[in-house]
Amino acid sequence: MAAFDYFQSNGVTDENLILELQNDFSEKRLLLVDGKTITPEKQRLLNSLEDASNGIRAIFAVDMLNEGWDVLNLYDIVRLYDTRDANGGKPGKTTMQEAQLIGRGARYMPFRDPSDDSLPIDKRKYDCDVANPCRVVEKLHYHSAHNPRYIQELRNALVQTGIIAEHYEQINLFMKDDFKKSRLYTKGIVFVNERKKMAELEDDGTLGKSILDKVFTVKMPTGKMATGIIFGDNASAEELTCLTVPQFDFLRIGSHVVRSAMSRFSTYNYDALHELYPSLKSCAEFVASDNYLAKLQVKVIGKYASLAEYGQADKLYIAKELLRQLEPLLRTRGKTYRGTKTFLPLPFNKQFRDNIILKVNVSGGEKEFGRSQKNPANIDYTLDLFEKDWYAYNDNFGTSEEKALVKYIDGIMPKLKEKYDEIYLVRNEKDVCIYSFDEGGAFEPDYILFLRIKGDDAKYDNLQIFIEPKGNQLLLKDKWKEKFLLQIQQMADVHWITKADSFNVWGLPFYNEEREAAFNTDFKESVIDFGALKTKNKAWKILKENSISPSDRFTRFLPLYSIQAACGYFDEYEEPEAEGWVDVSSLPFTPNREMFVVHAKGNSMLPKIKDGDLCVFERYHGGSREGEIVLSQVNEYYEEYGGKYTIKKFHSEKTVNEEGVEVHSKIELQPLNKDGFQTIEIPEVNEAKIATIGILKYIIR
Template identity: 45%
Template structure:
């Protein structure tokens, strides 16, 4: 490969990804000749592997199964069905099909095409990564719907094949059939209205949000401070079996069992330590994360602040209880300690959301968005349909001419559209008291974090209302979450958190001529919660 070869590729490139790559090289001052030299080095023969069977050398097997390691030099692998034989690789970004045959019949994908779709599914397994400022779990995709985000490339896999439209259609069908792709997708464009960009609120306004931080555990001195169960039950397997005749009047009396209480530390320090060693959670370094004042494993076993107060009610036959073997005691200890470890992790979260909310400038936070949404057969029928084009006349509204709605359109669910209509109907009353009113759809613009454990929430909407005729401009910021009926119970934690905001949120930034009120609203649901929401809405805004 030469610089001239890359120039031809650059001139002919129609792929946005390739165009962006060449633009990046230009910005960094990397010449095509230097790039070609680097590619020749990166993909030199010693950095490529051919693997075709499980009988390959042990050295090859090690290289193939350690591709995520930084020290692994391999950049390309030539394989026949290797991905279908249990090979698990996460940092795979390109698959190249080196043949051009088809096995579909009458448009129905054949075995080979299905196999290739499954190969793509395996190759597309997610490479976990964490972004600064984005608290989506490392193993969850972050940009599926955000087509404009440059980091989306980190989540993409490219499948290269010869230009064969019929094959591509068949492969697409196979990807849908295997559940790798949704049946339908739609790309939508949200644009911030030019008129909104002319307002003072765009120039000087802010959204107040909190942060997620590591929870301070310095005040945790023992198990009793985090509500850990101190008394546990364990039933021994008696091995007793009996036969009874259903129609006989008399029944054979079951072998009687008794219950006896044991203090965990009385099982012996060495036995409890052995049980702890069987559970990774109880490594001393990990325990110190939860209990900063813990001095040693011995202290954890013997101190009244930790395991010394744990009681176990063991149920079994009298003979079993009188002659508990060390093996049985070990099984009991491991079972109870495993329960305690789960309680500790549940009751002592790693993160918390700050109660101090800080401003994000509107003009830097609110952006035009291009989103990709999946439309499944079970989806809300309104989802992905423009509000100006819906055939449901009760939901139809041309938002392009509504100055109070920040974006030019709304493609949300029926509940989201009902919420927008609700705000639209409330405008006459709102405008009597407020000089400016803006409803912003949170198109992955920001997150809030639950105070107790830092769990992330993206409220669907924020309503801003600026009060009239006050010495200081009082700006209300209402976080609003429309919710389908099937999610009201499942997402109740989100509603509980939103309701905490009004009392718990603090704003420490002082503005000479502005004051702020942050309010989290109860869920909006047109048929089940509208009355409750309307009452809370009127109360929050005093209308």
């Protein structure tokens, strides 16, 4: 019916539909292939069936079942012969081959999800989401023209090979009516971040610091090695001598030579470059600007010790070789994603579905999956969630770990109700997706806990906490997800505040039933003791340098400096004496020699950073600072730090000057706490009077 509704709404008449079908399945759009005598042209058509330019709509295949033939957009298989080789109810060889063909055709879904481009293109996505309209493009139909009994034999083969489950069950999840009357459902919001290409997030108008700092080595084809192999010790000194041109700026090759070399690569046309570097104005800028190719450092090894001794053909070779070495670095930049640190609000009732239809395999290995928590396999998990006012949906059909988590929340509910005005645990059935800060990995946490409490200043604090139950077999594989959850509280930037509400977005360590005691400790410190967390620092052990082995420095421990010492260190490059060393080995980041710790002072960065917090910074070498919290040295005196230093959020605005170069028109160092704290505005003319010392990486509390 959905198809006919589509035809009607788009004005497709029956006559037009008939004509289109006749054209789609005309003889020129049909292909006959024989596994023993397939021609190169037919092979090309078979290998390009997913291309938009490929018009083949139906394939008559003879003896193609053994060819390992994968078709990504296969929707119908029609069996035109009567052979049956089942024996005693067991599938025969032909039946098993056809089952494998179905498996190859059905396991792919070669289209991008129109509402979530983070989902993989080449995998099925909607097996458990019966109500999703995109399921239609994942359905495969098998037709047996003359032998309907064969369908049952084929189904047995599909079950035997594990392609389909022996028994599926349809489950209906729905939000309870009382919950749909709640403030969270009617007016509440849920915070999520976005996934963006690194090229977009780190577009600072340069090629990128890691590339600009690199020295490219080009070895000229001199014939020295071949001569040495042939003549050995008898080779002439001239042939065996290899000279080096000291590193020089790439543009010394000549801009016309560089442009000529660029024309040999599709990577270096303007459209491709602009996708990688959105601020780039032209190919001419890419060649001539010090921020791009002009100042790249090149070292040439060959017959001469001076660049001037090489001819134009040699210089073209040098340019092409450098661009060849640079190309994979640019491709990596284009394919690398990051999750944004900014979490933006979405209406709760638009993001979460009221009704969800799930199709689950109840014969799988997880005996709890697909069973109601009201009647679980393990009676210890028994809970009637329809009667629990804090649970949004009518039931829980999840795994044993998911049921154990819900049981844990039920057990700690009395303490939660003593503290919070609103408490709701919401099951996330792929309605909310967040993206890791490190690599942009898509993650759909199983549960989100929403809490609301009235604060001391008459405002409400709203907590949104991502929780992921995890079985033992997945703890190591999904470690990146736990790292991301722990980073959220430190790094998430929540762009939303009202006169009546403030918002906090957190993640907790994995919940694992065997490790419930450790989870309970974290839950108590973060959630039950939330008020104390806002005003009280956790004691953190700081050790003296002589008690730290050299191998542990910058690997397990980071130095603690005063802000004045830290700024002086990175200004003068003379290492100051550390006040102590802080153990960071248990924290969700990898220490390095560029990192250091300082004590935050004052309240200008509340609620993220409070007075006395230990802040981990990484030395700033260049690149985008937009939206980052930075340690800066400025031209004004700040009482908080007893000098010209401050910790603030960085914001800049850019414009293009008369020479066509993008420059800062304004820089702002913004406090997060607007109550009595002012933004530091630095005009373009005073840009040199600000020095960014480091970028905030973690807050230890």
